[in-house]
Amino acid sequence: MGILDRFSLKGRVALVTGGGQGIGQAYALALAEAGADVAIVDLNPETAGTVAGEVQRFGRRSLAVVADVSDAAQVSEMVTRVVDGLGRLDIGVNNAGVRCWAAAEEMTPTEWDDLMAVNLKAVFLCCQAEARVMLAQGYGKIINTASMSAHIVNRPQKQVGYNTSKAGVVHLTRSLAAEWADRGVRVNSISPGYTETPLVASVAHLIPGWLKDVPLGRMGQVSDLQGAVVYLASQASDYVTGHDLVVDGGYTCW
Numbered sequence: 001m002g003i004l005d006r007f008s009l010k011g012r013v014a015l016v017t018g019g020g021q022g023i024g025q026a027y028a029l030a031l032a033e034a035g036a037d038v039a040i041v042d043l044n045p046e047t048a049g050t051v052a053g054e055v056q057r058f059g060r061r062s063l064a065v066v067a068d069v070s071d072a073a074q075v076s077e078m079v080t081r082v083v084d085g086l087g088r089l090d091i092g093v094n095n096a097g098v099r100c101w102a103a104a105e106e107m108t109p110t111e112w113d114d115l116m117a118v119n120l121k122a123v124f125l126c127c128q129a130e131a132r133v134m135l136a137q138g139y140g141k142i143i144n145t146a147s148m149s150a151h152i153v154n155r156p157q158k159q160v161g162y163n164t165s166k167a168g169v170v171h172l173t174r175s176l177a178a179e180w181a182d183r184g185v186r187v188n189s190i191s192p193g194y195t196e197t198p199l200v201a202s203v204a205h206l207i208p209g210w211l212k213d214v215p216l217g218r219m220g221q222v223s224d225l226q227g228a229v230v231y232l233a234s235q236a237s238d239y240v241t242g243h244d245l246v247v248d249g250g251y252t253c254w
Contacts, residue, residue: 001235003236006234006235006236007034007230007231007234007235007236008034008035008234008235009031009034009035009036009091009230009233009234010035010036011035012035012036012037012090012091012233013036013037013038013039013082013086013087013088013089013090013091014028014031014036014037014038014039014089014090014091014092014093014233015038015039015040015041015065015078015079015082015089015091015092015093015130016028016031016038016039016040016041016093016095017041017042017067017069017093017094017095017096017122017126018041018042018095018096018097018145019038019039019040019041019042019048019051019093019095020040020042020043020044020046020047020048020050020051021042021047021051021197021198022195022197022198022199022222023095023145023192023195023197023222023225024040024042024051024093024095024096025047025051025054025222026222026223026225026226027093027095027225027226027229028040028051028054028055028093029051029054029055029058029226030226030227030229030230031091031093031229031230031233032054032055032058032060032062033058034230034233034234035060036060036090036091036233037055037060037061037062037086038052038055038060038062039052039062039063039064039065039081039082039085039086040052040055040062040063040064040065041065041066041067041069041078041096042064042065042066042067042096043066043067043068044066045064045066048064048065048066049064051064052064061086063081063082063085063086065078065081065082069094069096069118069122069125069126070117070118070121070122070125071125072125075122075125075126075128075129076129078126078129079129079130079132079133083133088133088137089130089133089134089140090134090139090140090141091140091141091142091143091233092126092127092130092134092140092141092142092143093143093145093229093233094122094123094126094127094130094142094143094144094145095144095145096118096122097118097119097145098114098115098118098119099159099162099199100114100115100159100161100162101157101158101159101162102158102159102160102161103158104158104160107160107161111161112161115161115162115165116161116165116168119162119165119166119168119169120165120168120169120172123144123169123172124172127142127144127172127176127187130142131176131180131185134184134185135180135183135184135185137184138183138184139184139185140184140185140186141185141186141188141232141233141234141237142176142185142186142187142188143187143188143189143190143229143232143233144169144172144173144187144188144189144190145169145189145190145192146166146167146169146170146173146189146190146191146244147162147163147166147169147191147192148191148192148193148246148248148251148252149162149163149166149167150163150166150167150169150170150191150244151167151170151191151246151252152251152252155209155213156206156209157203157206166191169189170189170191170244173187173188173189173242173244174187174242174244177241177242177243178242181241181242186232186237186238186240186241187241187242188232188237188240188241188242188243188244188245189243189244189245190225190228190229190232190244190245190247191244191245191246191247191248192220192225192247192248193214193220193246193247193248193249193251193252194207194210194214194219194220194248194249194251195219195220195221195222195224195225196219196220196221196222197222200219207219213251213254214248214249214250214251215249215250215251215253215254216249216250217249218249219249220247220248220249224247225247228245228247231245232245
């Protein structure tokens with residue numbers, strides 16, 4: 001098999017949480033372009049449906065699933081719907097997340113719990129439900145969205161909870177990778193740096209300061225992450241597990 005053939009996802013079925021916009025949308029379209037059928041999971045049925053339509057324009061099958069990924073019952077139903085609707089599940093991309101900026105001394109227990117529910121607990125629940133399918137079939141790729149914030153402390157914004165949640169995603173990824181390696185399931189994560197998305201548009205005044213710490217001198221684009229997700233989803237990365245692939249323009253070099 002040639003190297004480009006090993007990157008093909010033809011015949012594979014993927015799901016992407018938080019797939020209705022931004023990084024999740026870019027992931028979904030990259031997987032579809034590489035040959036996969038892709039289910040779009042999001043809280044917003046309109047954006048999920050729109051991206052599902054974009055997947056179909058690549059000639060792939062798709063479906064839109066509305067789910068709160070912090071709820072175990074809804075996560076289980078999400079996976080069941082994907083398997084029933086698309087026939088199998090080979091690739092799980094757990095991308096849904098939220099941001100919370102708060103000084104450590106001011107952050108409330110509710111803010112902490114809400115953040116961890118989506119950014120960490122939900123990732124575990126999705127990995128667990130996806131792996132139950134993949135372990136039974138003896139093969140699967142799970143890809144979690146972490147962040148360069150798992151490795152550094154951002155400035156000037158205060159985000160102790162976010163940083164902690166993303167560090168948890170990286171170690172969760174490693175732990176699951178070790179546990180499931182002998183049964184054919186690879187678990188990896190992607191850690192984006194500062195990336196232009198609708199979420200970042202609301203804090204555009206911070207971008208000039210951030211760019212001073214980016215060796216490549218620019219914000220990331222969602223397209224910069226597409227190669228990473230296709231690689232980790234494909235046979236080309238079959239000997240890679242427990243890895244966090246940082247795509248940050250060099251920010252964490254400092």
